Amino acid sequence: MFTAPEPEVRDRMLAARDHAHALLGLDLAAGGEVWGYAGRTLSGPTDAPGGPAWLRLVSEVAGKAGGKLWEGPKDAEASVPAVVPPPRLIGLADWSADGFGYRGELYELIAAPPVCRSPVAVGDIQLPDAWWQDLHQALDHLATVPTSRQAVREQYIRRRVPEFTGVTPGAITFTTCHGDLHWANLTGPTLTLMDWEGWGSAPVGYDAANL
Incomplete structure (x- = not known):
């Protein structure tokens, strides 16, 4: 998890998030902004027609929106069994605007929190x-x-x-x-x-x- 990017990127991504909500029929929920590296992704809770959900927005410069990383979550939804378990991908929307490609990924809301807020373990990990x-x-x-x-x-x-x-x-x-x-x-x-x-x-x- 990263800090918010520079204002220009933040404003662009927030506008794109609003567009993703409109495309997927969502309502913004309280819970803050979860940023990826350099503002490439923006995630957070949302209200979907079926109940609480999680929206992940990813962006790339036009012409680079595609490939392994772009398609990874969609491929996982099609191939990785629920027994693993991945979060369930329940909606998807793609579009382009202002020289960028965007993908909105709508997931089921996972109630359990991350084990740590950072990739490296901090303190003593206590798990059953x-x-x-x-x-x-x-x-x-x-x-x-x-x-x-x-x-x-x-x-x-x-x-x-x-x-x-x-x-x-x-x-x-x-x-x-x-x-x-x-x-x-x-x-x-x-x-x-x-x-x-x-x-x-x-x-x-x-x-x-x-x-």
């Missing part, structure tokens, strides 16, 4: 044994999901591992992973795996190592 069992099972189920998406390329692993460890990797086994598993992307004490932009294939154990 059942939560850890659920996480193990979630990653096991995710590993079986077929996908052509790549979370981490083999060339990257073969370049970076020797830089940091001095060891040249042997054969690398890949499986399907979340790709950005950290404490702010996990809820507790009820488990949900958030933020599915970058999921895809990665070395076995990559998610656990990243966490």
Whole structure:
């Protein structure tokens, strides 16, 4: 989670959020603004026809609105089973304006908060044994999901591992992973795996190592 961007970006994204509400038939709810890096995303609670929900707005410069990160949440909704579990994507709206492409993603509201407000654990993490069992099972189920998406390329692993460890990797086994598993992307004490932009294939154990 990041601070609000410079005023020009903030104003543009807030206007785009209003447009997303109109397209998806939503009403703004109290709860503040949750910003992504440099104002690329803006998220927050909203009121949908079916009840409380969560709206995530993502933007890119026109011509770059697409690709792996852009389509990640939509692909996850189609491919990742609820047993994992990801948040349910219940609405989607795309449009372009003023040289930017936008996507509004409407999710079911997850009641449980993130385990931490930052990716790195702060203090002593206290979670029940059942939560850890659920996480193990979630990653096991995710590993079986077929996908052509790549979370981490083999060339990257073969370049970076020797830089940091001095060891040249042997054969690398890949499986399907979340790709950005950290404490702010996990809820507790009820488990949900958030933020599915970058999921895809990665070395076995990559998610656990990243966490």
